[in-house]
Amino acid sequence: MFGYIVRRLGLMIVTLFGISIVIFFLLRVVPGNIVDILFDAAGFVDPADKASLERELGIDQPLVLQYLHWIGGLLHGDLGYSYVSEKPALEEILPRIPITARLAAFALLFSASIGIPLGVLSAVNQGSKLDYALRVVSLSGLSLPSFWLGLLILMAGVAMFGSIPIFNPNPKTFGEMFSTYCLPSLAVAFRSSALTMRITRSSMLEILRQDYIRTARAKGASEASVNFHHALKNAILPVITVVGIEAAFLIGGLIVTETVFNVPGIARFLVEAIRWRDYPIVQNLVMFIAVVVVSTNFIVDMLYAVFDPRIRYSD
Amino acid sequence: MLSARAFAATALLLALSLPAASTAAQAADQPKSGGILRMYHRDSPGSASIHEGATYSLNVPFMPIFNNLVIYDQHIAQNSLDDIRPELAESWAWSADKKTLTFKLRQGVKWHDGKPFTSADVKCTFDMLMGKSQQKFRQNPRKSWYEQVDEVVTSGDFEASFKLKRPQPSLLALLASGYTPVYPCHVSPAEMRTHPIGTGPFKFVEFKANESIKLTKNPDYWKKGLPYLDGIEYTIITNRSTAILAFVAGKFDITFPTEVTIPLVKDVKQQAPNAVCVIAPLNVSTNIIINSSAPPFDSIDIRRALALTLDRKAFIQIMFEGQADAGGTMQPAPDGLWAMPKEMLESIPGYGPDINANREEAKKLMQKAGYGPDKHLAVKVSTRNIPIYRDPAVILIDQLKSIYIDGELDVVDTAQWFPKVARKDYALGLNLTGNAVDDPDQSFYENYACGSERNYTNYCNKDIEKLFDQQSQEADLAKRKKLVWDIDKKLQEDVARPIIFHGRGGTCWQPYVKGVTVMTNSSYNGYRYEDVWMDK
DSSP: OHHHHHHHHHHHHHHHHHHHHHHHHHHHHSSOOHHHHHHHHHTSOOHHHHHHHHHHHTTTSOHHHHHHHHHHHHHTTOOOBOTTTOSBHHHHHGGGHHHHHHHHHHHHHHHHHHHHHHHHHHHHTTTSHHHHHHHHHHHHHHHSOHHHHHHHHHHHIIIIISOOOOOOSSOOSHHHHIIIIIHHHHHHHHHHHHHHHHHHHHHHHHHHTSHHHHHHHHTTOOHHIIIIIIIIHHHHHHHHHHHHHHHHHHHHHHHHHHHHTTOOSHHHHHHHHHHTTOHHHHHHHHHHHHHHHHHHHHHHHHHHHHHOTTOOOOO | OOOHHHHHHHHHHHHHHHHHHHHHHHHHHSOOOOOEEEEEESSOOSOSOGGGOOSHHHHHHHGGGOOOSEEEOTTOSSOOGGGEEESSEEEEEEOTTSOEEEEEEOSSOBOTTSOBOOHHHHHHHHHHHTTOSSSOOSOOTTGGGGTTEEEEEEOSTTEEEEEESSOOTTHHHHHTSTTOOOOOTTSOHHHHHHSOOOSSSEEEEEEETTTEEEEEEOTTOSSTTOOOSSEEEEEEOOOHHHHHHHHHTTSOSBOSTTOBOHHHHHHHHHHOTTOEEEEEEEEEEEEEEEOTTSTTTTSHHHHHHHHHHOOHHHHHHHHHTTOSBOOSSSOOTTTOSSOOOHHHHHTSTTOSSOHHHHHHHHHHHHHHTTOBTTBOEEEEEEEESSHHHHHHHHHHHHHHGGGTEEEEEEEEOHHHHHHHHHTTOOSEEEEEEEOSSSOHHHHHHHHHSTTOTTOTTOOOOHHHHHHHHHHHHOOOHHHHHHHHHHHHHHHHHTTSSOEEEEEEEEEEEOTTEESOOOOSSOSSSOOOOTTOEEOO
């Protein structure tokens, strides 16, 4: 097991190194740079000023040199300066991480805590009115774009309560805290909880037809014990995989939600940085997201072994 | 019927209540100090330095930090030379030959960091704008405004003179724009981009990209008793629906100026009936840029056909529910000061009211150039990937069909738009042109002078350029207007850059916000906010 973990960690480093190369060069393949954008605002391009600014920002240097400069800095904890705000990239990124992390954590929590019980409920009541109702809800969750749902929540807030649940940097009451983090998370989690519910349902249906479930029932185990102790424990593996993948894809959902709810997190910041071709911010943020995704995959793999004792990673 | 006693009592009550009501009304009109004005901002500006930007996304939040030498009266909606007021200059005077403009400067003014303001700051600012100083701006989009300024000289600490190469009466108009604040000599351009220091009514507190901009009251402002507000907070909300909903819910006191579209103004008024909404012209024209250096638009016939086919009313109806204006280069009357008279405008090919007749003429020109029902001309219509560009481009493509032109929309990423235009890598383009000052010098030299960076089409007519200089030096307003009309007419006849329409936008604020004036011939000059106050 230990050897496996070390190998996986080594593989993670190689993966991240590969990602850093892809991010760096892909970003430069995209037409235009920060200087083009700055001059776009001015309405014309002055070649001399443009060259001078490119020199000042160091983007006139050969790409390999620029890459080495970035990676070298990254390894020393120096993320460079934002081209736009001219502040250290770390200073720009760091305060935004907890905001997005909270949103993501709440979204995952809602996704699992709503999706899994409803999936079980739907499976054990297969073919009933409740099952159909839950399937309709899950289908709507999969089909509603989160930005639209977000806007509906905002409109409902204004129409019903005369207030709008957009981001509040200093929530003082529970209500403010709820509207700051939970409502945007719910808008994202609705889709992923629907997916979790469907996967749980189909996985549970398969397990519930197994012989050992029939045996458990024959031995007089209660329905709750059969469903949650015997069936869910074995049905949960595909669900963990889906939740892990969802965690990785969450950033995409959060971009839209952060925009609609005006949350100053890293997802919206990343989009703006891409728009401005603010290379230091984009590179470091995408690297950060890559680390989160790779680590999540690693954790999910480890969780398999925790939930299913039959799985043991050999050295 | 009232009894005599009841009548007397009512009269007495009325007599007693009238002065009280009048005092209450007066008290309501008396400005109150205090409160933070909350506005949403439509996007995150690239920096905090007004001189280095060319968008009013910068002027709106940062103009309150500064003062100019002179400024347009902040409570007169139409900017004109007659309504320019002193700010850091106490007075100004032209020399007899009209080639020197001298400003007597205000004494005792301090920068927000406590250092005194002197004539050296004026010289520094304009030397930098003219590209003459050692310190340089990263970009200097309005360098051409000072083409006629030979040098700025100081005499003592409180006098500065602009020496001109030739008379240019409109220099004062340029100096009065929100784009022309005086910068401190002792603060570098780099610092001004991140932490601007001014002499204005509000001090800079912080600018968090994509989040917020905060200003606080300058307690040592040289205008005693001002500003009324304790501060201004701009929350950056890029999603328009969220921003409008937040305004309706009372989260903001005022919307971002002129950013509310006509249909949205209706929405706001429906949901917040007490909100005050003003729809005003922006002095921004939507126009067509034509690459006349390559086929097929190197043919004047095809360019003229293009101009003849435009149904401006349809554009205005679809995009602004009828609330926008057709015109030439200069902003249309009554808000624009330099617009051609209606009959003159309608005498220009393509501006006449009979669209069908115009298009018949356009068809003949296309047939002359070899196109017709059996042979259509296929072109790409390039434009930026932003709705205010894209939407009119789609309508344009539809209108071009009527003269055998099959347009295909080519949306270009913002980062690539100007490089593409500069490379002349387009046939037809749909463009927006904003004018910071309603003055022909700014518009003509910037957009139509030979060699100007913003003359995207490279239109170059030496005869017209002589007229540019002639009008620029003309001190007699009536004579200058006549010259400007002739130039504008000629520019439209030459199809230099066909103007489709001049747009309008809405600004809404809560009823308790007082002292806001929306300028009607510029979107760049009315945001000092020193005497805006809140009645609550």
